[in-house]
Amino acid sequence: MAWLSGGTLGTPQNLGHAFFLGSAVAFAFYTVAMRRAGLDGLHAAALAAVGDFLLYMPIYWTVVGATSLAQSAWTDIALQAVVQGLLTAVISYLLYGRAVSILGASSGAAFAALCPAMTALMAIPVLGQRPGTVDWMAIIAISAGVYLVSGGRLPGRGT
Known part of the structure; x- marks a missing residue:
């Protein structure tokens, strides 16, 4: 999908594609580590949220600058804290x-792969955007992969 959407080699889009691939690999490590450590959802969420804060806040503070954050409206900061901090993290x-x-690590991680497909489908009613042919092919491939990894049976292969 990335290749057919204009992502030729040597363009700035490749950096974004690399970040998406890197985040997918990092999330896979998170899933395996969480499962092996025997953490429940609440403890894993707390560790991830605090870890993200400790990792990204100094970077944000350095790159954007403390004055930029101090000049932001408190309502904007509160909204981002609720959406990104509470809902997302x-x-x-x-x-x-x-x-x-x-479900287990492999089946649980498989459902995370549905995020791009579900986002593309939600864009139809919310934004009025229709996926193109390549997008539909990717949605079908992702959905079929999640179905198979989650233990779905192929037609004609028994019950």
Whole structure:
């Protein structure tokens, strides 16, 4: 999908693609480590949220600058804290951790792969954007992969 959407080698898009690939690998490590450590969703979410804060806040503070953060409206900061801090970091990790503890690491991680497909499908009613042919092919391939990894049976292969 990235290749057919104009992502030729040597363009700035390749950096974004590399970041997506890197984040997928990091999330796979997170899933395996969480499962092996025997952490439940709440503890894993707390560790991930605090770790993310400790890692990214100094970088943000250095790159953007303390004055930029101090000049931001408190309502903007509060909104970002709720959305990114509570909803994204805590609740999503909590639910993901619960799914991994119930389904296992491989099946739980497989459902995370549905995020791009679900985002593309949600863009239809929310943004009025229709996926192109390549996007539909990617959605079908991702969905079929998740179905198979989650233990779905192929037609004609028994019950």
